[in-house]
Amino acid sequence: MNNTQFFTYLLIMSGVTYLIRALPFALITRKIENKTIRSFLYYIPYAVLSAMTVPAVFYATSNPISALAGFAAAVVFSLKGCSLTTVAVIACACVYVTELLV
Amino acid sequence: MNNYIRGLKSGIPIGLGYLSVSFTFGIMAITLGYTWWQATLISLLTVTSAGQFSGIKTMLVPGNYAEMVISQLTINVRYSFMSISIGQKASTRFSGLKRWILGFFMTDEIFAVAAAEKVVGAAFFAGLSTIPWIGWTLGTMVGALMGNVLPAKLLSALGLAIYGMFIAIIVPEMQKVRPVIWVVLIAVALSCLFYYVPVIREIPSGFSVSICAIAAAIVGALLFPKDFSDEEEAYDE
Incomplete structure (x- = not known):
């Protein structure tokens, strides 16, 4: 691929992605008062993250058993109130150990 | 700093x-x-x-x-x-x-x-x-x-x-705010549909995540509108 084609595509890809992120961030600065919209925005993070996690998490490692073990560990240690980093590290460790055993 | x-x-x-x-x-x-x-x-x-x-x-x-x-x-x-x-x-x-x-x-x-x-x-x-x-x-x-x-x-x-991080963000909020459980369940159910059902699973994953999340959050907002009155002060800190 020649450089002109590469850089044109790169400009479009990164430009579009940037604008999708930055435009609403920079332009919607007023506090939204509408209760339904505010509730929607409150629920959005949890909705996005759960849709991204299940079922993709079960295919994130080299086999579903280790993924399930990591998933279970993450849920248990989240319930105990561990921090994000702690939960992430424990989940990874659990996957690693499971794959050594299975 | x-x-x-x-x-x-x-x-x-x-x-x-x-x-x-x-x-x-x-x-x-x-x-x-x-x-x-x-x-x-x-x-x-x-x-x-x-x-x-x-x-x-x-x-x-x-x-x-x-x-x-x-x-x-x-x-x-x-x-x-x-x-x-x-x-x-x-x-x-x-x-x-x-x-x-x-x-x-x-x-x-x-x-x-x-x-x-x-x-x-x-x-x-x-x-x-x-x-x-x-x-x-x-x-x-x-x-x-x-x-x-x-x-x-x-x-x-x-x-x-x-994913471990995601779970650590979702789970405590599910414990604290009950309606979040419903929003999470709806999002998960929809996302499983987009993952397993033929034809619609061809939809690019980024886009299907958007659809699932928006749908689940709309249901949440309509059925369980949240009371924000106690959070007003936090914004001005």
Whole structure:
């Protein structure tokens, strides 16, 4: 691929992605008062993250058993109130150990 | 400065999780015929997983510019909602140019951690973005230059880092606010549909995540509108 084609595509890809992120961030600065919209925005993070996690998490490692073990560990240690980093590290460790055993 | 450092630390698990994905991206880019610096530049300037994986295939065909715009828009539209959501939580001094610059870093994972904050400051957000950005770019470069340098078992384990983080964000809120359980269940059910049911599973994952999340959050907002009266003071801090 020649450089002109590469850089044109790169400009479009990164430009579009940037604008999708930055435009609403920079332009919607007023506090939204509408209760339904505010509730929607409150629920959005949890909705996005759960849709991204299940079922993709079960295919994130080299086999579903280790993924399930990591998933279970993450849920248990989240319930105990561990921090994000702690939960992430424990989940990874659990996957690693499971794959050594299975 | 303290907030920047605090953000930096919060970004460590994201950066680690990005390594395994960006290695894969680097390797795939080389396989498709890109050079190592092209792959690295794409990651440095775009910082998005699904969008990049789809983008480097679109780029192979000359003159596919309209398709590139449309596919990036659909795959990445979820970021707009994240930006609005974080925008509502941003501190009063996190405005103007800071938003134009830092908005660049609104990835799923950075958003997720920022969303767990009561008030999001610019310094914290900048710190939070630093390590993931470096990890994503560096991981791509290493993957492109050296192929898979990490042992397969370690790479496999790192694959769970990001999801572990997501779970640690979702679960405590489910314990605290009951309606979140319903929103999560709806989002999960829809996302399973998009994953397993023939025909609709062909929809690019970035776009299907947007659909699932928006639908679940709308149901939540209509059935369980939240009472915000106790949170007004937090915004002005």
